[in-house]
Amino acid sequence: MHAQRRVTSKDVAERAGVSRTTVSFVLNDVPGVRISEETRQKVLRAARELHYYPNAAARSLASRKTHRIGLVLCQSPERIFVDAFLPEVLRGIGDVAQAQEFRVLLQSVENVAQSDTYTQLVGEKQIDGIILSGPRSDDSQLLALRREGFPVVLLGQLEGSEVPFVDVDSVGGARLAVEHLIEHGHKRIGLITNAPPQYTASAQRERGYREALEEHNLTYDRGLVRYGDFSEESGGRAMSELLEVVPPPTALFAASDLVAFGAMEATKARGLRIPRDLALVGFDDIPLARYVDPPLTTIRLPAYGLGAGAGRILLRLIKGEEARDTQLLLETGLVIRDSCGFHEGTTLERAAGGRGREVD
Amino acid sequence: MHAQRRVTSKDVAERAGVSRTTVSFVLNDVPGVRISEETRQKVLRAARELHYYPNAAARSLASRKTHRIGLVLCQSPERIFVDAFLPEVLRGIGDVAQAQEFRVLLQSVENVAQSDTYTQLVGEKQIDGIILSGPRSDDSQLLALRREGFPVVLLGQLEGSEVPFVDVDSVGGARLAVEHLIEHGHKRIGLITNAPPQYTASAQRERGYREALEEHNLTYDRGLVRYGDFSEESGGRAMSELLEVVPPPTALFAASDLVAFGAMEATKARGLRIPRDLALVGFDDIPLARYVDPPLTTIRLPAYGLGAGAGRILLRLIKGEEARDTQLLLETGLVIRDSCGFHEGTTLERAAGGRGREVD
DNA sequence: CCGCGTTACTAACACGGGTTAAAATATGCA
DNA sequence: TGCATATTTTAACCCGTGTTAGTAACGCGG
Structure with missing residues (x-):
C-alpha cells in the first residue's frame, strides 16, 4: 500500500x-x-x-524560509460577527498567499492570554509571519514577537500601537450611516453602540456618529445614546429605553446589525413600525441583514479586502520590503434597503467616496 | 532587528x-x-x-512526518450553505487536530478539475493527510491519491465509492422533517428540493421525504414535488407553482433553508400566512433561520461534528490504525420554531434518536 | 605555448533532529 | 574479585535541499 x-x-x-x-x-x-x-x-x-x-521540509531547513503564514483566530465576544465574515476573509488571505506561493496555516486559540500557542508556531519555525485576528492589548506573546522583529499583522487595531494592522474605517462607516439619516431630514437620531465603549470599534463608531451630527450642526445628546454588548438582547433593551425618552428619536443608528435586530423587535413589539415610526440603519451587513423584515439598511464591511490587505502587508514584511503603509483602514459602503425608509425602487450602494452603484 | x-x-x-x-x-x-x-x-x-x-522542518525531514493535515475547500454551488457552517467545521477539525498536536493547512481551490493544487501539497510533503470538502466524482487527483494509499477523508459523500467520508444523514433528516408534519395531521405535503436530483444530497432528501410518506401510508404524489437549484429565487418559483395545484398542499418540506425563504416569500406574496395556511419546515438551520418571520422550523446540521469526525478519521488513517468505520453519517436534529405551527411555548429540539430537549 | 578572464558546472558542507549500533557504566551472581 | 548481563549514554549517519568555494573548459591576446 x-x-x-x-x-x-x-x-x-x-x-x-x-x-x-x-x-x-x-x-x-x-x-x-x-x-x-x-x-x-x-x-x-x-x-x-x-x-x-x-521536499518542503528539506527546503525550509536549508533556506530557513517556510513559505507559510499563520492565521491565528482568537476567540472574541464578537463571535457571530467574525463568523459571518470568516469565509470571505479567508478567501482574501488565501488568494494573496497563493499568488506568491505561500501556504496558510490555521490556528484557533481559545484563551489568548495564557497559552503560548502562536509563540510555539513561530518557535518551531512553522511560519514566516503571522496574521492575528482579534488582538488584545494585554497580549504578551504579541509584544514578544514584535520585539524579536517577527512579521506580524493584526486584523483589527490596537489603538496607539505601531503594530501593522488592517481594519475597517469604523469612524467613516458610522458617519456614512448617520449622514444618510440626516440628509433625509432626521434631527433626533439615537445611537446604540455595538459594544461597551472600551472596545475600540465601539468608541470609533460613536465618534463617527458624533462627528456627523456636529458637522451638520446637530447637538450630540447623551440622552439618545446607549451601549450595547454585542447581543441582540442588549439592542432590544437599549431600544426600549430610548423609546421612553420624550420626545423619542425619529431615527436610530445601531452600530451592529445584531443590535439593530434587537432594536427592530423591541420597536415592533410596541406596535411601532419601521421605517414609518423609526428609521433604522445598522452596521456590518451580515448575510441575514437583507432577510429581516423590513430588510435592513446597513454599512457593508470589506471582508475580502481585510483578508487580502492583511496578507499583502504581511508578505511585504516577510520579504523585507520597506515597511511603509503598514496600517490600513478600509472603506465601507452604505447599503440602502428598506429599514431607513429611503429605498427608491432599486437598492443603491453609496461608497464612502460618494460614488453610487446598484447592488443586491 | x-x-x-x-x-x-x-x-x-x-x-x-x-x-x-x-x-x-x-x-x-x-x-x-x-x-x-x-x-x-x-x-x-x-x-x-x-x-x-x-525545528519543525528538521523534524519532518528526519522523521518523514509533517504533523500537518490539509483542509482543501473546493468551490461549490452551495457556497452560501458551506460558508454558513465553515467556522464550526473549522473548529471541529481544529480541536481534534490540536489535541493530537497536528496543524491545519488551509487551501481553497477554484477549479477542482484541472489544477493540481492538492497533489502538489502532497508531493511537497507539506501534509500527512487531507480532508477534502465538496468532492466531485470526476476528480482525477483524488483517485490518484487514493491509489497511492495517501490518507484522504471527504466532507460530503461520493455515492458508491469506498473513499472514507463524513456526511450528514440527509435521508434521516428529511424523514424527521416530514414525519413531524405528518404527526401533526398533514396529508398533502409538498417538497421543494435543495438542488437538482443529480446532486447526492438532493436525491437523499427526496428519498427521506418519500420514505416518511410511505411509512405512514400516504402516497407519494409527483405533482407535489419540485426541484430547487440552491437559490432562494428557485424556491419562490417552485412555491408559486405548487400553490396553483388543486387542492394545494397544506404543508411544505423545503430541503434547504434558503429555498424555504423563497417559498416563504412567495407564499406571503399571495396573501397566505405561515403557518396558518401553509406549515413549513426547512433544512440546514443556517444562522438566519431563527430570524425570519416567522422563525423557521428546520433540521439542524452537526457542523462541529462533521469537522471533528473528519479529523478523527483522518488521524486514524494517518497513524495506520485499523481502517474500520471510515464512513460516517451524522444525525441531524429537528429544531421546532414557528413556521410549522407546532411551537408550544418553549422551542423543543427532537434529536433523530427521539430524545427531546430545550434549545435556543 | 602561456597566462588570464569568462562561462558552466560540481564537490562538499550546512541546516537541525531522528535513529541505529556500539561503547561506557552499573548491577548481579558465583 | 571476576565475569556476564542489564542499564544508560553516545558517535555517527541519514533525511533532501540550498549554497559557497572551487575546478574544468573555453576563448583570446601576446
Missing part, C-alpha cells in the same frame, strides 16, 4: 545528466548564475517527466 | 551536560529506551530554560 520511493533532486540530476546543484540553480532561477539554455531545458524536462516536487 | 540565533537541541544537550541523542530520547519519550529520572529532569529543565522548540 505504500507509495513508491520519493523522487528527489538527485534523481532529476541523474536523468538530466547534470549535478544536483545545477538542478537547484535551474529550478530556483538563482540570480547571478548563468545556465546554458540547453542544460536548462534538459533539467526542466527531467523534472517534469519524473513529477518532481521539492 | 534580527532575532537572536535559534536554540537547537545541541544547546540543550550542552546545558544539560548530555548528548544530543539523549535530548531527543527524553523529549520524544522514545519507547524502549530507559532514561534515569535524574537525566530526564536535567534535560527537561535545560529545554525549558532555553525556551527550546524543536
Whole structure:
C-alpha cells in the first residue's frame, strides 16, 4: 500500500545528466548564475517527466524560509460577527498567499492570554509571519514577537500601537450611516453602540456618529445614546429605553446589525413600525441583514479586502520590503434597503467616496 | 532587528551536560529506551530554560512526518450553505487536530478539475493527510491519491465509492422533517428540493421525504414535488407553482433553508400566512433561520461534528490504525420554531434518536 | 605555448533532529 | 574479585535541499 520511493533532486540530476546543484540553480532561477539554455531545458524536462516536487521540509531547513503564514483566530465576544465574515476573509488571505506561493496555516486559540500557542508556531519555525485576528492589548506573546522583529499583522487595531494592522474605517462607516439619516431630514437620531465603549470599534463608531451630527450642526445628546454588548438582547433593551425618552428619536443608528435586530423587535413589539415610526440603519451587513423584515439598511464591511490587505502587508514584511503603509483602514459602503425608509425602487450602494452603484 | 540565533537541541544537550541523542530520547519519550529520572529532569529543565522548540522542518525531514493535515475547500454551488457552517467545521477539525498536536493547512481551490493544487501539497510533503470538502466524482487527483494509499477523508459523500467520508444523514433528516408534519395531521405535503436530483444530497432528501410518506401510508404524489437549484429565487418559483395545484398542499418540506425563504416569500406574496395556511419546515438551520418571520422550523446540521469526525478519521488513517468505520453519517436534529405551527411555548429540539430537549 | 578572464558546472558542507549500533557504566551472581 | 548481563549514554549517519568555494573548459591576446 505504500507509495513508491520519493523522487528527489538527485534523481532529476541523474536523468538530466547534470549535478544536483545545477538542478537547484535551474529550478530556483538563482540570480547571478548563468545556465546554458540547453542544460536548462534538459533539467526542466527531467523534472517534469519524473513529477518532481521539492521536499518542503528539506527546503525550509536549508533556506530557513517556510513559505507559510499563520492565521491565528482568537476567540472574541464578537463571535457571530467574525463568523459571518470568516469565509470571505479567508478567501482574501488565501488568494494573496497563493499568488506568491505561500501556504496558510490555521490556528484557533481559545484563551489568548495564557497559552503560548502562536509563540510555539513561530518557535518551531512553522511560519514566516503571522496574521492575528482579534488582538488584545494585554497580549504578551504579541509584544514578544514584535520585539524579536517577527512579521506580524493584526486584523483589527490596537489603538496607539505601531503594530501593522488592517481594519475597517469604523469612524467613516458610522458617519456614512448617520449622514444618510440626516440628509433625509432626521434631527433626533439615537445611537446604540455595538459594544461597551472600551472596545475600540465601539468608541470609533460613536465618534463617527458624533462627528456627523456636529458637522451638520446637530447637538450630540447623551440622552439618545446607549451601549450595547454585542447581543441582540442588549439592542432590544437599549431600544426600549430610548423609546421612553420624550420626545423619542425619529431615527436610530445601531452600530451592529445584531443590535439593530434587537432594536427592530423591541420597536415592533410596541406596535411601532419601521421605517414609518423609526428609521433604522445598522452596521456590518451580515448575510441575514437583507432577510429581516423590513430588510435592513446597513454599512457593508470589506471582508475580502481585510483578508487580502492583511496578507499583502504581511508578505511585504516577510520579504523585507520597506515597511511603509503598514496600517490600513478600509472603506465601507452604505447599503440602502428598506429599514431607513429611503429605498427608491432599486437598492443603491453609496461608497464612502460618494460614488453610487446598484447592488443586491 | 534580527532575532537572536535559534536554540537547537545541541544547546540543550550542552546545558544539560548530555548528548544530543539523549535530548531527543527524553523529549520524544522514545519507547524502549530507559532514561534515569535524574537525566530526564536535567534535560527537561535545560529545554525549558532555553525556551527550546524543536525545528519543525528538521523534524519532518528526519522523521518523514509533517504533523500537518490539509483542509482543501473546493468551490461549490452551495457556497452560501458551506460558508454558513465553515467556522464550526473549522473548529471541529481544529480541536481534534490540536489535541493530537497536528496543524491545519488551509487551501481553497477554484477549479477542482484541472489544477493540481492538492497533489502538489502532497508531493511537497507539506501534509500527512487531507480532508477534502465538496468532492466531485470526476476528480482525477483524488483517485490518484487514493491509489497511492495517501490518507484522504471527504466532507460530503461520493455515492458508491469506498473513499472514507463524513456526511450528514440527509435521508434521516428529511424523514424527521416530514414525519413531524405528518404527526401533526398533514396529508398533502409538498417538497421543494435543495438542488437538482443529480446532486447526492438532493436525491437523499427526496428519498427521506418519500420514505416518511410511505411509512405512514400516504402516497407519494409527483405533482407535489419540485426541484430547487440552491437559490432562494428557485424556491419562490417552485412555491408559486405548487400553490396553483388543486387542492394545494397544506404543508411544505423545503430541503434547504434558503429555498424555504423563497417559498416563504412567495407564499406571503399571495396573501397566505405561515403557518396558518401553509406549515413549513426547512433544512440546514443556517444562522438566519431563527430570524425570519416567522422563525423557521428546520433540521439542524452537526457542523462541529462533521469537522471533528473528519479529523478523527483522518488521524486514524494517518497513524495506520485499523481502517474500520471510515464512513460516517451524522444525525441531524429537528429544531421546532414557528413556521410549522407546532411551537408550544418553549422551542423543543427532537434529536433523530427521539430524545427531546430545550434549545435556543 | 602561456597566462588570464569568462562561462558552466560540481564537490562538499550546512541546516537541525531522528535513529541505529556500539561503547561506557552499573548491577548481579558465583 | 571476576565475569556476564542489564542499564544508560553516545558517535555517527541519514533525511533532501540550498549554497559557497572551487575546478574544468573555453576563448583570446601576446
